[in-house]
Amino acid sequence: MNPILIGGVVLASVVSVFGLTKIEEKKNLISPVVYISPTITPSPVFGTPMTTIAAEEKTPMATVTPTIKKVVSPKPKPTPTKEPFENVSKLLDKYSEQYGLDVNVVRHLALCESGLRSNATNGKYVGLFQYDSQTWKTIRAQMSLDTEPALRYSAEESIKTTAYALSKGKRRLWPNCVP
Numbered sequence: 343m344n345p346i347l348i349g350g351v352v353l354a355s356v357v358s359v360f361g362l363t364k365i366e367e368k369k370n371l372i373s374p375v376v377y378i379s380p381t382i383t384p385s386p387v388f389g390t391p392m393t394t395i396a397a398e399e400k401t402p403m404a405t406v407t408p409t410i411k412k413v414v415s416p417k418p419k420p421t422p423t424k425e426p427f428e429n430v431s432k433l434l435d436k437y438s439e440q441y442g443l444d445v446n447v448v449r450h451l452a453l454c455e456s457g458l459r460s461n462a463t464n465g466k467y468v469g470l471f472q473y474d475s476q477t478w479k480t481i482r483a484q485m486s487l488d489t490e491p492a493l494r495y496s497a498e499e500s501i502k503t504t505a506y507a508l509s510k511g512k513r514r515l516w517p518n519c520v521p
Contacts, residue, residue, distance in 0.1 A: 425460040425497035430470070433498050437505035447521055448505060454519035460497040469494035471504045477515065481507050 434452065438445035449458075455472040456462035466474045468491075473481075475491035482489040485506055493499040513520045 423461055423495075427458060430458055430460065430497050430501070433501045437501045441505040441509040443505055443508055448501070448508065450521050451504065451508075451516055451519050452501070455516065460500065461495055469500040470497055471500055471516070473500070473503070478503070481512075484510075 430452070431449075434449050435445055437443075438448045452458050452470045456470050458470065460470050462469065462472065464472060468474075473494045475494075478491055478494050479489040481503055482493075485503065487499075487503075507515060
């Protein structure tokens with residue numbers, strides 16, 4: 343028996359019997375002590391994740407139907423522009439009379455708060471009478487009128503709201519300007 347050595351591994355040995363050559367299979371020898379046995383690859387078994395995945399692929403999934411949601415466009419907001427003095431003066435007269443107020447008190451308040459500028463802004467305070475949005479919403483709700491904070495820039499809405507507030511005794515809203 344003559345072992346064939348390739349790269350330090352015995353692959354097979356050749357035996358000569360009656361002039362015929364026979365190849366005997368041997369285990370692969372890495373060292374004189376350690377042998378490598380062939381490994382067996384397991385075949386899939388029913389119930390393994392592979393079978394489950396295959397079963398799921400056969401079952402159709404539910405289709406999600408998209409829904410259309412109505413998008414409401416926001417109301418156009420007034421652009422803060424300065425109202426001409428003549429218009430402001432006429433509106434002061436109109437609403438002071440309507441609510442039984444001295445027009446000079448309302449005019450003084452607008453002059454002190456904003457310099458009679460309907461587009462005046464000071465931080466969170468806006469308009470002729472410098473309302474913050476929460477105070478505006480509260481008073482406008484009491485009047486059953488639109489509570490949109492952007493209306494604070496409207497000279498007419500601002501004067502109307504202030505005349506109402508003053509007629510209800512709310513002078514404390516303007517502690518630095520009420521005469």
